[in-house]
Amino acid sequence: MTEKWWKEAVVYQVYPRSFNDSNGDGIGDIPGIIEKLDHIKSLGVDVIWLSPVYKSPNDDNGYDISDYYSIMDEFGTMQDFDELLQGIHDRGMKLLMDLVVNHSSDEHAWFQQSKLSKDNPKRDYYIWKKGKNGGPPNNWQSFFSGSAWQYDEHTDEYYLHLFTKKQPDLNWENPALRQEVYKLMKFWLDKGVDGFRMDVISVISKRNYEDSPYSDFNDTIAHVYANGPKIHDYLKEMYQEVLCKYDAMTVGEGPGIDLENGIKYVAESEKELNMIFHFGHMFIDHGKGGRFDPKPIDFIEFKKVFADWDTKLKDQGWGSIFLGNHDFQRIVSRFGNDGEYWNKSAKLLCLLLMSMRGTPYVYNGDEIGMTNVAFGRIDDYRDVEIMNAYQEWKAEGKDLDKFLENVHINGRDNARTPIQWSDQKNGGFTSAEPWIKLNPNYPQINVLSQEHEADSILNFYRRMIQVRKDNPSLFYADFEDLDPSSEQIYSFKRWDESSIYLVVLNFSSDKIIYNLDCAGYDKVIGNYDTGLSYQNGQITLEPWEAVLLKKEQA
Ligand code: ISL
Ligand code: CA
Numbered sequence: 062m063t064e065k066w067w068k069e070a071v072v073y074q075v076y077p078r079s080f081n082d083s084n085g086d087g088i089g090d091i092p093g094i095i096e097k098l099d100h101i102k103s104l105g106v107d108v109i110w111l112s113p114v115y116k117s118p119n120d121d122n123g124y125d126i127s128d129y130y131s132i133m134d135e136f137g138t139m140q141d142f143d144e145l146l147q148g149i150h151d152r153g154m155k156l157l158m159d160l161v162v163n164h165s166s167d168e169h170a171w172f173q174q175s176k177l178s179k180d181n182p183k184r185d186y187y188i189w190k191k192g193k194n195g196g197p198p199n200n201w202q203s204f205f206s207g208s209a210w211q212y213d214e215h216t217d218e219y220y221l222h223l224f225t226k227k228q229p230d231l232n233w234e235n236p237a238l239r240q241e242v243y244k245l246m247k248f249w250l251d252k253g254v255d256g257f258r259m260d261v262i263s264v265i266s267k268r269n270y271e272d273s274p275y276s277d278f279n280d281t282i283a284h285v286y287a288n289g290p291k292i293h294d295y296l297k298e299m300y301q302e303v304l305c306k307y308d309a310m311t312v313g314e315g316p317g318i319d320l321e322n323g324i325k326y327v328a329e330s331e332k333e334l335n336m337i338f339h340f341g342h343m344f345i346d347h348g349k350g351g352r353f354d355p356k357p358i359d360f361i362e363f364k365k366v367f368a369d370w371d372t373k374l375k376d377q378g379w380g381s382i383f384l385g386n387h388d389f390q391r392i393v394s395r396f397g398n399d400g401e402y403w404n405k406s407a408k409l410l411c412l413l414l415m416s417m418r419g420t421p422y423v424y425n426g427d428e429i430g431m432t433n434v435a436f437g438r439i440d441d442y443r444d445v446e447i448m449n450a451y452q453e454w455k456a457e458g459k460d461l462d463k464f465l466e467n468v469h470i471n472g473r474d475n476a477r478t479p480i481q482w483s484d485q486k487n488g489g490f491t492s493a494e495p496w497i498k499l500n501p502n503y504p505q506i507n508v509l510s511q512e513h514e515a516d517s518i519l520n521f522y523r524r525m526i527q528v529r530k531d532n533p534s535l536f537y538a539d540f541e542d543l544d545p546s547s548e549q550i551y552s553f554k555r556w557d558e559s560s561i562y563l564v565v566l567n568f569s570s571d572k573i574i575y576n577l578d579c580a581g582y583d584k585v586i587g588n589y590d591t592g593l594s595y596q597n598g599q600i601t602l603e604p605w606e607a608v609l610l611k612k613e614q615a
Contacts, residue, residue: 065379066310067256067335067336068420068536069536071104071421071529072106072107072109074111075101075110075111075112077089077090077111078477079477079479081480082479082492089491091142094111095141095145095148098148098149100508102154103523104428104522104526105526107155108155110159110258110312111157112124113159114136115130115133115161119135121205121227124260127170130245143252156253156254157255157310158257159258160260162231163261163262164230171183172187172229176213176215177215185235186241187221189218190210191218192212197212199272199273201272203226204316205224205225205450211229221267233265234267243303246303250303256309256311256335257309257311259311259314261316262334263288263292263313263316263318266289279344283319286317287318293326296326297331297332297333310335312336312420313326313337315337315339316340320370323339326378327378329378336378338383339370342363345362345363346395346470353454353471355470358396361545364545368540368545371417371418380417380420382418384414384427389475392407393406394432394433403432404430404517405604407427407430408518409566409567411521411525412564415525416564418537425480428518428519429506429508429518429519432500434475435469439468441497442472442497447468450464481506482509483509484510487499488503488507528609534555534557534562538557543563549567550575551565551566551568552577558614560614562609562610562611563577563610564607564608565577565610572604574601576598577600582612583611585611587609589603593610
């Protein structure tokens, strides 16, 4: 396994709109991030992944870009950006930009040109097709409800948008478009950014435009939209034209990437991407109807996802370890316990993230155990995915109370409420009306109060990240799930020539006596202050207890 800086890094994701508002307009911004760089640095993280900050009409909070070379007005100026980058580098950290090039905004100059006429030179930057039988070209559905085709009267054709109709898909078949993408990547790399997280990169190569035969949308994603015939040609070309010239870190986001095809994206011999985000464990509580059709988490399946990927990538590629981001629930509400065992379970999840093999990603706010939110009115929600699905349920006459319940469970705005900095007005996020309401629990859960509590989740993140750094074996050591069939315990082993580690996580609110041979092991860190309670081959685990044990190899 080759050693690389990005394999040893811990990444922290900032969602700028909700991070910190510096100028009192209710919207997080770049100067606001600069104000908080010392907070981020204090965690011990190495890399900041910034969700999109490019110019955008914000139909999908910046994932709809109208100019790849400038900064969104609400977030600041290019000078602010340069200052941010400098501030990050001065603190010895690196910056990962979000690269959103499956689609642009419909307000991008390319699209404005493209829709003018069929013979416009930019026409083929997007995907235009004739309708069929008085309707769209095929039955493809958008990720965000409704047809993936939008009719344009002016030229009597439809354009493809896998996301909202303000996010037309770019046509990667067109070499001129691909060169535009490489050019903008170089622009940011030459500025000094350290790499990219690539939005829905798995769907840039389209298949033939036949109807999807699947009734389950997840199947359509996996077999119709994702991993198209030229995906690997494009990524190899991108590597040769751009990435190989820089020491850049890349992580591709990929709905539809699975165990079988994932390795092709990240095998070192393929020269495409460093890492991918797969969704095995993230769609685990989505039913057939997607995220607004929630189902309980299968814990055994959850563990299997990590083990399977580790086995698959071993010696060939590298994994990313994440439990949440801006598209999913808060991790403590989803995989932990946000009631009685909030503190313990948030720490347990941190210990899990930091002791696996792969590069860990921390989503902003998780370092203080921010929780899901349950707004009582649909009007308090902002996410276009929620809004479109709501309109669809309404049009179909479905139960709207049920819809709101599902949003409480699985809606993306759970992860998008403002960061809770203090118990002051609006959690110290803004002096004005915030663009989305705060979670009302900010007086109890906030950075400032946790700063002062030795036992806080925040201080645990700092300690745990330090433990990872102090035990570099944890970067590359082998991984084995010791008890895949346990319904409550996640116990795994990591080992190399110098040390063996045992990680034991009680994912339950029960006290459990657990059979495990830990003779000769010392406790490195845990979320209870007690020593290791080990006797006769059994370890006693308190509710949501997490321990990392270590033994030097003789
Ligand atoms: O969350 C999903 C849909 O419910 C996933 O299927 C999918 O990974 C996601 O929609 C893709 O996410 C990325 O691209 C979107 C953007 O809205 C998300 O915020 C971004 O992370 C379109 O750019
Ligand atoms: Ca602002």
